[in-house]
Amino acid sequence: MEIASKEAVKALGMTWTNPLVGAVIVKNGQVLASGYHHQFGQEHAEVNALNQLDDIKQAQGATLYVTLEPCSHYGKQPPCCQKVAEAGIKEVIIGQIDPHGIVAGKGIKYLNEHGVKTKVLGGTEKLNEAYNFFYQYHRPLVTLKYAMSLDGKLNGAEKARTLLTGPKAQYDVQKLRLHQQAILIGANTLRIDNPQLTVRIQALPQPPIRIILTHDANQLDLTQNLFKLPGPIWLLSQTELKGKARDNVHCFVAHKWTPQKIGELLAEREIQSLLVEGGSNLLAEFLAAGLADQIVAYIAPIVLGGTALPVAVGAALAQKLKYQLIAVQELGQDIRITARRK
């Protein structure tokens, strides 16, 4: 299963909206073949592993290890269960049940009905945290990400961008974005930081949707960096966009965009993960709404002082929120803290 998991992560960032899946075929204690799901719309892991065999007859009587329950439905690909059963696989060891309603135990049922033994091992849930979260809670897994000074500030007092972190932390942000299907910032952050919000370390078939929350989409400066780059851009505005924007820009209009409403919009469109990158008002809104499932905080050994902008400004909490510390990493001179809501 460990080999299967390693296979699965080879496609990190590439499979959306499908999960990462890896598979290994074993017979008489020997690994005969392995495979993974490379990209949305392409073959599933099980089929890729079967295709790796010198002769499909080798599968007869073999055991298949797969990180996620094999699918049982016709989607972009015919159901894996059928292919697995037809190939003569004797037993399927499964990392986790697929929480997607279209599978959710039906794969196992199909296999059992076709003479294939199954066993659910558990332990591969971390491969697809957002996918699992989405099908459990029916909304995206929300991660708040920010870089702050040692004294808990986002930005200097002068309302210009304050670059706090070094190259290792900046590279780490790129890796963090690889796990995300959407990235959200506020219009002030767009104006002040002028970010790209792209994944630059890897070409992705479906890069994260870049979402800007704004009162009035017509007041955005469409010459900023973000708009120069390809990939979908969503504007969440209270007013309809009047001018003509490029084809990759889509404007959604609502009377008021609360974190809940943003979550609903994303859920409707099967967006399983959202990274909120600031600024301080938007971070405070998501915290107050109880919609900050994870926090990734980078801390730089810099002090910005008593008039600088705090991480969260505005919306009050009803009570303090408790998180579980997941990881503390030193990235050059910076520190990354990962925490999950308790």
Place this chain on the structure above:
Amino acid sequence: MEIASKEAVKALGMTWTNPLVGAVIVKNGQVLASGYHHQFGQEHAEVNALNQLDDIKQAQGATLYVTLEPCSHYGKQPPCCQKVAEAGIKEVIIGQIDPHGIVAGKGIKYLNEHGVKTKVLGGTEKLNEAYNFFYQYHRPLVTLKYAMSLDGKLNGAEKARTLLTGPKAQYDVQKLRLHQQAILIGANTLRIDNPQLTVRIQALPQPPIRIILTHDANQLDLTQNLFKLPGPIWLLSQTELKGKARDNVHCFVAHKWTPQKIGELLAEREIQSLLVEGGSNLLAEFLAAGLADQIVAYIAPIVLGGTALPVAVGAALAQKLKYQLIAVQELGQDIRITARRK
């Protein structure tokens, strides 16, 4: 020298205003004796080591390792140099030159003039950071200490004490205070947190002086926890204290107590280290004054949100301050970051 350093730290918190010193006597590759300076006013490390010998004659031709240059003056104790030379020690290996003006090379000179070879090895400076800092810069080494939430806040919005950290971090604060000769807080922090500001893990001959910065000493509530406990308390006030306080309370009056002025007061009284424990205005003042030599920040996996009190509020910085990351430690669910001003 490693053994000598281990000896030295046995007296952590006990020797003020003297430095920590350890000594080892070696002959023919054998450790004959070791010793350390136990407490202010008592024997120095070299003498303690000599006294450990079964017979003082064993010292003849031996090598003395000592973490700090032996003293050459009559203080509470006769000069160690003289005793070392008289005992017949052949060579003294010294961890660091004593920066105190009363020694500062005079020990080495004395030894050399009395036929004892000397060698300065370096590397023991960390034993006495505040002591070294004080005699180099003629002011106390200032450490800012605070506990903050994941979103960089000190306290909830409700102006009551928000306990953020767990028992391991709280114990660590006790160890941190062991290194300090004075602890400073503002009157608001005294009122809201009602702290003791004591070292409770060890009985100290001279516990850190607890200092309260206040506009008007007469408005302090002298029934708070701090005043119930023995050990010196200083009030830095703009007004003279009118009522009668207990003998351990001393009121200093100035028109305005800036961080510089506080540093001068402490320097005049040979206070080598100061721990500033908040609140947010006082922290901002010390940062803005460039008088935050070290920062010890505890980060708790808690979020306080958009209306909570930031770490530093008030005084602006002329520019961002750069620190060097010294250590990152996990203390239960909390994190301690230690950083030093670049």
